[in-house]
Amino acid sequence: xxxxxxxxxxxxxxxxxxxxxxxxxxxxxxxxxxxxxxxxxxxxxxxxxxxxxxxxxxxxxxxxxxxxxxxxxxxxxxxxxxxxxxxxxxxxxxxxxxxxxxxxxxxxxxxxxxxxxxxxxxxxxxxxxxxxxxxxxxxxxxxxxxxxxxxxxxxxxxxxxxxxxxxxxxxxxxxxxxxxxxxxxxxxxxxxxxxxxxxxxxxxxxxxxxxxxxxxxxxxxxxxxxxxxxxxxxxxxxxxxxxxxxxxxxxxxxxxxxxxxxxxxxxxxxxxxxxxxxxxxxxxxxxxxxxxxxxxxxxxxxxxxxxxxxxxxxxxxxxxxxxxxxxxxxxxxxxxxxxxxxxxxxxxxxxxxxxxxxxxxxxxxxxxxxxxxxxxxxxxxxxxxxxxxxxxxxxxxxxxxxxxxxxxxxxxxxxxxxxxxxxxxxxxxxxxxxxxxxxxxxxxxxxxxxxxxxxxxxxxxxxxxxxxxxxxxxxxxxxxxxxxxxxxxxxxxxxxxxxxxxxxx
Amino acid sequence: xxxxxxxxxxxxxxxxxxxxxxxxxxxxxxxxxxxxxxxxxxxxxxxxxxxxxxxxxxxxxxxxxxxxxxxxxxxxxxxxxxxxxxxxxxxxxxxxxxxxxxxxxxxxxxxxxxxxxxxxxxxxxxxxxxxxxxxxxxxxxxxxxxxxxxxxxxxxxxxxxxxxxxxxxxxxxxxxxxxxxxxxxxxxxxxxxxxxxxxxxxxxxxxxxxxxxxxxxxxxxxxxxxxxxxxxxxxxxxxxxxxxxxxxxxxxxxxxxxxxxxxxxxxxxxxxxxxxxxxxxxxxxxxxxxxxxxxxxxxxxxxxxxxxxxxxx
Numbered sequence: 076x077x078x079x080x081x082x083x084x085x086x087x088x089x090x091x092x093x094x095x096x097x098x099x100x101x102x103x104x105x106x107x108x109x110x111x112x113x114x115x116x117x118x119x120x121x122x123x124x125x126x127x128x129x130x131x132x133x134x135x136x137x138x139x140x141x142x143x144x145x146x147x148x149x150x151x152x153x154x155x156x157x158x159x160x161x162x163x164x165x166x167x168x169x170x171x172x173x174x175x176x177x178x179x180x181x182x183x184x185x186x187x188x189x190x191x192x193x194x195x196x197x198x199x200x201x202x203x204x205x206x207x208x209x210x211x212x213x214x215x216x217x218x219x220x221x222x223x224x225x226x227x228x229x230x231x232x233x234x235x236x237x238x239x240x241x242x243x244x245x246x247x248x249x250x251x252x253x254x255x256x257x258x259x260x261x262x263x264x265x266x267x268x269x270x271x272x273x274x275x276x277x278x279x280x281x282x283x284x285x286x287x288x289x290x291x292x293x294x295x296x297x298x299x300x301x302x303x304x305x306x307x308x309x310x311x312x313x314x315x316x317x318x319x320x321x322x323x324x325x326x327x328x329x330x331x332x333x334x335x336x337x338x339x340x341x342x343x344x345x346x347x348x349x350x351x352x353x354x355x356x357x358x359x360x361x362x363x364x365x366x367x368x369x370x371x372x373x374x375x376x377x378x379x380x381x382x383x384x385x386x387x388x389x390x391x392x393x394x395x396x397x398x399x400x401x402x403x404x405x406x407x408x409x410x411x412x413x414x415x416x417x418x419x420x421x422x423x424x425x426x427x428x429x430x431x432x433x434x435x436x437x438x439x440x441x442x443x444x445x446x447x448x449x450x451x452x453x454x455x456x457x458x459x460x461x462x463x464x465x466x467x468x469x470x471x472x473x474x475x476x477x478x479x480x481x482x483x484x485x486x487x488x489x490x491x492x493x494x495x496x497x498x499x500x501x502x503x504x505x506x507x508x509x510x511x512x513x514x515x516x517x518x519x520x521x522x523x524x525x526x527x528x529x530x531x532x533x534x535x536x537x538x539x540x541x542x543x544x545x546x547x548x549x550x551x552x553x554x555x556x557x558x559x560x561x562x563x564x565x566x567x568x569x570x571x572x573x574x575x576x577x578x579x580x
Numbered sequence: 581x582x583x584x585x586x587x588x589x590x591x592x593x594x595x596x597x598x599x600x601x602x603x604x605x606x607x608x609x610x611x612x613x614x615x616x617x618x619x620x621x622x623x624x625x626x627x628x629x630x631x632x633x634x635x636x637x638x639x640x641x642x643x644x645x646x647x648x649x650x651x652x653x654x655x656x657x658x659x660x661x662x663x664x665x666x667x668x669x670x671x672x673x674x675x676x677x678x679x680x681x682x683x684x685x686x687x688x689x690x691x692x693x694x695x696x697x698x699x700x701x702x703x704x705x706x707x708x709x710x711x712x713x714x715x716x717x718x719x720x721x722x723x724x725x726x727x728x729x730x731x732x733x734x735x736x737x738x739x740x741x742x743x744x745x746x747x748x749x750x751x752x753x754x755x756x757x758x759x760x761x762x763x764x765x766x767x768x769x770x771x772x773x774x775x776x777x778x779x780x781x782x783x784x785x786x787x788x789x790x791x792x793x794x795x796x797x798x799x800x801x802x803x804x805x806x807x808x809x810x811x812x813x814x815x816x817x818x819x820x821x822x823x824x825x826x827x828x829x830x831x832x833x834x835x836x837x838x839x840x841x842x843x844x845x846x847x848x849x850x851x852x853x854x855x856x857x858x859x860x861x862x863x864x865x866x867x868x869x870x871x872x873x874x875x876x877x878x879x880x881x882x883x884x885x886x887x888x889x890x891x892x893x
Contacts, residue, residue, distance in 0.1 A: 219769035259642065262756050264675050264730030264891050273649060276642035276676055343765035397768065398784045439832075484639060485650065528755050532724050532772060 081428050082204060085436030089137055098444045100397045101141020106448065109149020120146060121408045122397070130255045137437040139411055143404070144196060144441045147387045148449065151380055156181060156459055157189055157471050159290035163281045164347035164383045166513055167355045169289055171368070171375030178371050181457045182315025187325045187373055188380040189449045190317075195333040195381035196442040199388035202337055203395075204435045208424070211396045211526065217413045219528035220540050222342075224549035226522035229349055232356035232554045233514055243507045251515020254279050261524050262531070274487040281517055283479055287492045290475040292499020294468040299500065325377040328358050332381030339382075340389020346387045347386040348517055354382035388438070395423055395431065582586040601631035604825075605663040607647020609640040616859070617691065617823050618664045624852045630842050643672025643729070657830035659835040662688070666823040669731050670882045674892050675731040682875065685826040686793060686836060689843050692856065692870050693822040693864035694778035696737045696797040697807070701770045702790050709795040709813045712774055713745045722750040726763040726772040730756040731891045733821045734763075734776045735883060739889040744815040750890045767791065778821055779805070822864060824871075840867055868878045 088094065105120075120142055130138065150165040155172035168188065175184040202210070217225075243265070257268045259276030269275035335357065336350035358374040359365065368375060394405045424431055462470070479492050499509060526540075533539030541547045602625065615638060622634040639647035644665055655661045663685065673681050700706045706715065716723045720742065727734030735756065739749040755772060757763035759769035764782070767775035768790060775782070775791075779802075793807040797819040801809060810817045823868040827839045846852055847865045856863055866874060886892040 215765060215769040218766060218769055259676070260730075261758060262730060264735075264756070268677065273642060273646055273676070273678065277640070279645070343762050379671070393765065484637060485646070528757075531753060533754055534721050534753070 105145020340386025
């Protein structure tokens with residue numbers, strides 16, 4: 076049978092009413108647990124995997140696919156509505172998504188996230204099905220120096236997301252980079268900046284930091300405003316559906332996000348968040364509405380959300396073709412596959428085609444089910460914004476705390492949550508952007524480790540970094556992205572000076 | 581809103597362990613070997629009726645020493661809590677200067693184990709373990725090894741190999757990766773000279789011919805594995821990456837006997853054996869005084885090699 080026939084057969088199996096029910100249950104459970112801040116897809120899948128054991132392989136796979144996509148998607152809902160990203164890949168979604176929600180455009184934000192996730196999931200799953208063996212060969216070319224070059228590119232482009240003041244953005248970024256040094260150095264096993272506190276040996280947990288900065292900091296900031304200006308409740312302004320204009324502004328970011336997120340997800344050390352950063356930076360550069368960025372631009376939700384979901388499918392490429400679990404979620408999925416005697420690896424597509432294509436068909440069905448479940452739910456979700464502020468923020472604090480403690484039951488972690496919450500409050504108070512500090516915490520260790528690995532492999536030869544064509548190209552793009560704006564600014568000197576003056580205030 | 585109620589129920593379930601016969605602490609993130617061991621124990625104990633309800637709690641961090649410290653401090657004399665651990669923890673306790681060690685808990689039994697495998701990419705000019713050892717002797721820095729975290733089992737194995745070959749262990753060029761997956765990608769991508777990890781991580785690749793297996797760290801040849809042991813190659817190194825289960829400190833003799841009996845019942849069940857076979861884990865069950873003696877030996881040997889590599893002063 077050809078690949079296509081296998082896929083059709085898989086789809087036919089998955090279209091059985093009972094199977095559709097399993098998919099619905101999986102998606103519902105996955106979304107429900109995924110919306111909790113601090114509980115990312117990995118823990119969601121770990122908690123819910125035993126639910127699938129009782130079913131036959133087909134039913135189990137399909138429910139499992141639902142849980143996976145549901146968990147990935149759940150995080151974006153809270154990011155948009157409550158400014159509390161459930162995991163690092165939906166941090167960027169909170170930037171524009173929450174601004175949209177506050178302007179009463181929560182409906183379109185959720186819709187563009189859901190439809191973008193669906194389209195990205197669909198395209199990426201098809202790419203997975205037909206191109207996985209090819210893609211993985213390309214992904215393996217990426218070694219330490221190529222990853223380092225990619226991180227440099229991410230740093231340069233993401234600095235576009237730093238808001239209005241470069242000085243404040245960079246301050247926030249370097250704070251994040253400094254915090255990223257805390258913990259055991261991966262390459263030598265030596266503890267850095269942990270001051271003898273054992274809980275700091277593993278560094279600062281990105282989700283704790285993100286939840287603290289976004290959710291707790293925000294709640295404190297709201298509570299700290301002396302005059303409780305009764306903002307008009309703008310739960311819904313205009314239609315809760317996407318307008319024609321929203322569609323026109325969303326479809327390109329969806330596609331771009333997909334093609335940025337999928338290959339990065341397929342790289343063994345890529346990480347879903349890098350794709351969302353790059354997608355956001357790309358949308359900000361390409362948009363016709365640059366003035367809206369930072370104030371709720373729909374492109375800034377559509378692109379990163381698509382990238383996020385595409386990279387979730389991308390993660391399956393090394394998992395299925397090499398047996399390489401490249402994320403915690405993938406490692407749990409590997410355990411799940413082993414329940415059916417499915418041993419992912421280079422021979423999987425040859426030895427076990429029915430199950431593999433069954434899984435891919437399940438992913439497609441689960442993806443569609445996610446859309447079916449979530450579009451009608453949007454009306455319900457946005458009502459959440461009508462909850463009076465004191466209740467809403469009390470609720471956010473409760474869920475942030477529960478999520479953190481659920482993921483990492485330690486009083487120290489709670490202390491960190493509070494401390495970073497206060498830091499987030501102060502940063503808001505003095506007008507420093509929040510995102511760069513989290514970005515620094517994520518990118519810092521990746522860039523450092525890859526650079527040191529590369530230098531260790533080359534025994535200290537720096538030229539090694541530019542001797543690979545891929546690394547050299549990526550570094551050149553990064554250099555251009557850095558230098559070109561400088562030249563442009565230098566040409567219009569007066570303009571630049573006025574800009575500098577604006578930045579100084 | 582319904583979603584939120586459901587969600588909060590789930591959160592409550594994870595945050596506050598309900599009344600359970602056993603709570604098993606997995607001192608690592610979901611997905612890793614310890615987490616999977618704990619969750620497999622959970623399944624088997626429940627299905628075999630050894631325990632009505634088993635909770636698994638992840639307390640990740642610092643090679644398991646965070647979970648270990650929390651476990652030892654909070655559960656003194658509590659016979660209902662167990663912790664999963666392993667060889668990696670032995671090294672982590674030493675490198676992290678952990679105030680709590682395996683002496684502060686009650687080791688019950690070794691459950692499973694895996695041997696380490698040394699591989700090179702299929703395209704590598706190195707054909708056998710002797711070739712690798714010669715390259716190492718010629719220029720230790722030029723041989724880069726990809727493996728798991730610094731000071732972990734893989735790193736220790738490389739240190740032992742260098743020492744046995746008469747090479748200064750502080751000169752080895754060990755590239756630490758987080759988790760086996762990333763290291764495997766580096767080996768397959770021809771980024772490093774050689775790779776080292778548990779045999780199971782490489783098995784599918786070896787079968788597919790993309791990796792060449794040079795040697796394993798078992799004392800004798802393994803069934804169905806076409807590679808010599810390090811000892812056959814003239815290197816006096818054997819190493820097993822084992823996983824164990826321990827109970828809380830301060831248990832009475834009866835309490836300890838009860839836990840040991842429950843674990844033994846689990847290990848002897850067909851269900852457990854099937855799970856091990858599915859996951860490709862070896863049954864290396866060892867309990868009682870034999871296990872305690874073995875543990876002591878491993879701790880002493882690990883301390884010595886970590887000093888040689890220069891990770892422990």
